[in-house]
Amino acid sequence: MRAVSQRMDIPQTTLAASAANKVCYTSRCRLFVPVDCTAFRVGYSGYYVTTAETNLGNDQGVTAALEIGSTVVQYTFGGQNQGTVLNGAALYNSDFISAASFGLSTFNGATIWLRNEMFVAQGGQYPVTMPTSLTGEGGFFNDGTNSQLLNIGALNTAGGGGTSI
Numbered sequence: 001m002r003a004v005s006q007r008m009d010i011p012q013t014t015l016a017a018s019a020a021n022k023v024c025y026t027s028r029c030r031l032f033v034p035v036d037c038t039a040f041r042v043g044y045s046g047y048y049v050t051t052a053e054t055n056l057g058n059d060q061g062v063t064a065a066l067e068i069g070s071t072v073v074q075y076t077f078g079g080q081n082q083g084t085v086l087n088g089a090a091l092y093n094s095d096f097i098s099a100a101s102f103g104l105s106t107f108n109g110a111t112i113w114l115r116n117e118m119f120v121a122q123g124g125q126y127p128v129t130m131p132t133s134l135t136g137e138g139g140f141f142n143d144g145t146n147s148q149l150l151n152i153g154a155l156n157t158a159g160g161g162g163t164s165i
Contacts, residue, residue, distance in 0.1 A: 017124045017141070024144030025118045025126045028067075028155050029137050033107040039096040040066065040107060042075060042114065046089035048127040055088040056127055061119035065149050066097055066112055072150045073101045082119075117149050 064075040075094040077083025
């Protein structure tokens with residue numbers, strides 16, 4: 001078994017859900033898999049790191065999907081479409097998605113887009129690493145009513161009171 005990690009592994013800051021139109025944080029980031037990997041899963045934490053690990057202070061709901069070309073496959077968490085990352089959790093993993101779900105034998109050489117939607121109560125905190133300036137990457141706050149989880153392509157901030165970060 002091989003593990004693949006990327007730059008967004010450790011959240012480095014927090015963003016506050018300061019209003020009702022900021023209770024969902026939607027993001028899309030690019031991953032490149034340079035090894036023969038036949039299954040993929042994502043892991044989340046209930047803390048962030050500055051000079052030390054700091055508990056987030058609240059739980060967070062999460063939905064996620066992988067996008068390759070024109071195919072999007074939603075992750076499950078214990079067989080459910082949405083998971084809950086507990087405050088202070090060191091690691092909360094999704095179920096695996098296989099390369100076969102995309103018609104591939106391995107993910108080797110594939111450009112994958114990870115799509116996330118994180119949900120917290122108003123006043124709650126999100127652990128995030130800010131998106132880069134890579135074309136197609138981005139993140140924004142919204143009210144959670146217009147999901148883009150299963151869409152293809154870059155995010156649209158127009159729906160659900162979106163505010164870019």
